[in-house]
Amino acid sequence: MPDATTLRIQSALVLLALLASAIAPYDRLTWLLEVAPVLIAAPILLLSYRRFPLSSLLYGLICLHALVLILGGAYSYARVPLGFWVQDWLDLSRNPYDKLGHFMQGLVPALLAREILLRRGYLSSRAMTGFLAVCVALAISAVYELIEWWSALALGQGAEEFLGTQGDPWDTQSDIFLALLGALCSTLLLSSWHDRLLAQLQGAPRH
Numbered sequence: 001m002p003d004a005t006t007l008r009i010q011s012a013l014v015l016l017a018l019l020a021s022a023i024a025p026y027d028r029l030t031w032l033l034e035v036a037p038v039l040i041a042a043p044i045l046l047l048s049y050r051r052f053p054l055s056s057l058l059y060g061l062i063c064l065h066a067l068v069l070i071l072g073g074a075y076s077y078a079r080v081p082l083g084f085w086v087q088d089w090l091d092l093s094r095n096p097y098d099k100l101g102h103f104m105q106g107l108v109p110a111l112l113a114r115e116i117l118l119r120r121g122y123l124s125s126r127a128m129t130g131f132l133a134v135c136v137a138l139a140i141s142a143v144y145e146l147i148e149w150w151s152a153l154a155l156g157q158g159a160e161e162f163l164g165t166q167g168d169p170w171d172t173q174s175d176i177f178l179a180l181l182g183a184l185c186s187t188l189l190l191s192s193w194h195d196r197l198l199a200q201l202q203g204a205p206r207h
Helices: 004-023 028-048 056-075 081-090 097-119 126-163 171-189 191-203
Strands: none
Touching (some): 004 056, 028 056, 056 191, 126 191, 171 191
16 A cells, blocks of 8 residues: 555645645636646545555656646746746757646556556556557547647637747647657656556555
């Protein structure tokens, strides 16, 4: 089982970050749109903890992803200070912080899909599981881009901060590509570590 103390610390960290970001975000609507995945996922994770606890690796990455989303919501992705530091360091033409968000958008869902597919016994082949996990992550990334498009149509200029394209005509394609890279890193680089944690989790007693 994942360490309960670590999970409480991670939960408290996300909650404190969420509350702090809500005090005076750059744009209230953008903040709500960006942190919406956290607000949706948190209750699901809490309710499923006893019946279907996830691996400690996955909980840790979900926590990190939530913090990335919350920081992006507080400043809007195009204005996150960390992104400006990276922009200056690498001499980039735009703030790249949103690309970190899309990388995590591939990394975390791919690992979650892999864990569900393996633990539920839907697949026995590790290779096919990895392939389908990447496909799931890409599907989620594509749906998110559709949500951004729908938001732009519904809100007009009000969705500009949420979109965060910064004048890049290839923003959608690069977002999906970063999600693909994240998913590949998840399935190729973390799979051995993930397998060891899944073996421990399956051997742990149920609550």
